[in-house]
Amino acid sequence: MNAYLSFFVYLLAILGFVALTLWLNKVVGPKPAPTALKLEPFECGATAIEQVNVKAVPVKYYAIAIVFILFDLETVFLFLWALGAQPLTGALLAALGVFLVLLVVIMLYVWRTGLLEEVTK
Secondary structure (H helix, E strand, O other): OOOOHHHHHHHHHHHHHHHHHHHHHHOOOOOOOOOOOOOOOOEOOOOOOOOOOOOOOHHHHHHHHHHHHHHHHHHHHHHHHHOOOOOHHHHHHHHHHHHHHHHHHHHHHHHHHHHHHHHHO
């Protein structure tokens, strides 16, 4: 069987299983009635102090989250490169160089913009 055909059959099987599971949950699963007690806001067992108890997260924390995801993904890719680079060739070393350059560029950007110092203030 062709590799693409195998992939699409596998993908259809996964999507079919997810759809079947969601449908069975909807048909057979419990259907709790919405009572007044159930619709009350729950906050660690304490009664709510304010009507809306949600505070906005400062935007600077999103930048830290994005930088963390970039470093995390590059680390995963470096591990995958190390596992897949069995016959070490020039092209594989060039790929490693590109990843390391990206890692250094991101680190320099974080350092030069003072992103970490701004969050710790």
